[in-house]
Amino acid sequence: MEKRFQITDQMTNNQSTELLFEMSHTGRRCHRLPECDVPEIFNLPEKEAADNPPPLPEVGEIDLIRHFVNLSKRNMSIDTNFYPLGSCTMKYNPKRHERLGALPGMANVHPLQLDASCQGMLQILWEMQNILGEIAGLDAVSLQPAAGAQGELTALLVAAAYFRAKNEQRTKVLIPDSAHGTNPASAAIAGFDTIDIKSNDKGLVDLADLKAKLDERVAVFMITNPNTLGLFDTQIADITRLLHDKGALVYLDGANMNAIVGVTRPGDFGADMMHYNVHKTFTGPHGAGGPGSGPIAVRSFLAPFLPAPLVAKDGDRFCLDYDRPKSIGRVRSFFGNVGILLRGYFYIRTLGPDGLRAMTQNAVLNANYLLARIKSGYEVPHGQRCMHEFVASARALKREKRISAMDIAKRLLDFGYHAPTVYFPLVVPEAIMIEPTETESKETLDAFADTLLRIREEDAEFLHQSPHALSISRPDEIKAAKEPILRWKP
């Protein structure tokens, strides 16, 4: 057994899974510093100084590089594999963005430089505010939030401040049961009680349930549209009317903007505020978990409450506007996740208006094509058509052949595909959520569909043991949680 897996490791080019700390060798080092060129010698008082520097590992440069390069080969990524992770919009991240973002005139700007010394940066950010406002169909934009979840929180704090200014006691936020978990988590931090709204048999908002739970205590309805099932809620105009009639606000979770950019605008279908995920829709590399960037756009009556600063234009000069007395304050230090905003700006400037619309059309085309290719083998509970993603279900497979969504996900890895999102959204049993994005070709989609259809015919026991071709298989997650080992110890 042991020998077989050594061979597997070599086959997949994984030389070492040694930890940095196990490679440490006293006296080795990678980075050297220059001799001190100033005469001052200063010893900190004993009570301030540590006896020894932190016990970090000691490794040489080639060891360090080999270690991290070999580790990188144990990842799937967009650049190496088709990565149809639903809800995450894993589209190609253009290489030009990395070069332009690393220009010293961008990367080396200090966040507290005087405005006059960073006019180029401020111009880009000012344009980005305007562009995101236009795409949203909303009036004002804050680029500050660091990620989508922080954008949600920021917008809910804006809503709370708005109702406080109007002297209205609104304590509730309504959230469809198909929503991302960040929605209720953000609402809780913003001080609201969260109430689930059921989905109907079409996977859309259950209007009767919404009406039953809607009253004058509701501050915000958070809707993801298209929703996490990949369906555009055709009732959206009715929904926003219902909310507005009760004086409540409609929030759009913009996680799925890749399905609608240039085709319809949240402001036009009644949303009062929304967040973007610039890293998804506009290609910030996802960085193995982050960074993201989660700007929010709002209607003009909410603009006074946005976090400060915003970028303003005064004649031909750009400046940061901190003079916002009704502002909620700020949700992070400094301006925002500028590196990701820059990449979003580069992308939008590369695509232009026609390119942005083509992006959306092809994202939706690719998802629909993939849906059409696999529906002979997989149940797709909510519809024959979708927007930019769809949710298949392994419920029947599980019942008939004991093949679960997880089995399919793990087996896909053997074929060099990153798995789709599984077991989300919660409203679909054995969910397999697939988002191909517009940057994939028909050939890639065909090959992936063929693989999915082939897997469902495989032996269940074989699938339970998959993946078979990767360096590890089915980690013991229960052990990891029951006896947590969260750091290396000597």
Added chain:
Amino acid sequence: MSYILNTADDQKAMLQAVGARSLDDLFYNIPEELRLNRPLKVPEALAEMELQLLVAELAQKNQVDDKAVCFLGGGSYDHFIPTVVDAVASRSEYYTAYTPYQAEASQGSLQAFFEYQTLICQLTGLDVANASLYEGGSAVAESVLMAHSIHQNRTKVLIAESVHPEYRQVLQTYSANLPLQVQTLPTPDGFLDPDDLKKHLDENTLCVIVQHPNFFGCLEEVEAVGKLTKASGALYVVSFDPISLGLLKRPGQYGADIAVAEGQCLGNPMVYGGPYLGIMACREEYVRKMPGRLVGQTVDRNGKRCWVLTLQTREQHIRRAKATSNICTNQGLFALRAAVYLAALGPQGLRETAELCIRKARYAVEELCIPGAKPRFARNFFKEFTLRVSKNVPQLLEQLRNSGYHAGLHLGRWYPSLSNCITIAVTEKRTRAEIDEFAAAWRNAFK
């Protein structure tokens, strides 16, 4: 259409397979009256060469490097970034992956994050670290949310005025609608006086927050503050400067329960404020209240050591409204960069970096103290210090900028009583020649 591969023929075949008549027909579910029937008002498409010219021209308008030597700090610093950091982080196997939900396909990121967590534990002297938060300010706010879930019946948060003003503002914003009272303790002498703290501590105190070194650059009385805080039963939260730990005692050594930091200084570019790295570490007993991703070691079905995301029942995708935090996407790539940075420096490199910072900062103080410019606080400092000047500060900063220096922060922006003060940062990257020339321009400005 640079990144779209579907040709007209492909589209035709695909539409046919779908059963749609046209691309527009794909959007049949969007009511006609809600559709945008015009092109978006955004600039026309640019080819790569055009885009590069545009961006290069805009970059020229930003005064950096040889156009202005940086003595700015306040949470973002011009430290040196070793080439190995960029070499590793530019591996697109890392930067074009996402959250490691599928462990088998993500062992690279998972092991790197486990190593990051360990390095942060070694750095801070604490037991566990998470796999990153957004940045230093929201990390302070998250530490208070975490403290509140540990001590649910305590509601008073004491924070020193010497903590970064933007971090304090973030805390105010995050806690605006929660049952918490945030009380700011004045620091007139440039640090939180333990005797003053004692007067405010009581059974309702949830936590005490200090920053060490603080926003003025001064060292705090971290041990005395820790003892008093412990005695009151409150949690001790410290915001630290990672580079300073090459020399200073570690948060775990002076009793911190939760330590947070801005990790930009660990190999990350300044890029006008982000993306940066929120660091958080804590004592083991609080791990189940921690926000954010955690990577744990386990074995696979063949008994082989491997890594997974763990203790996920804390998180929003499982616990929803009851989660310890709303964070989902974090700053993974910057945690990787910090891990490479710390491993590249090692213990000696980190100590030497810290020594260079402190020695050069002390040299700069000597050179910049002239008639009309004196230290504002009689405290030890690390790489930043605050001077009181006889000149109008905005005018002085503008004049020095025109001479090619980002000279420092105008403290009056955040502290009206310190409107005649400038805080100046000196990293290991500043050469003696740069400091000497800056001092000459500074003296000239005071003539």
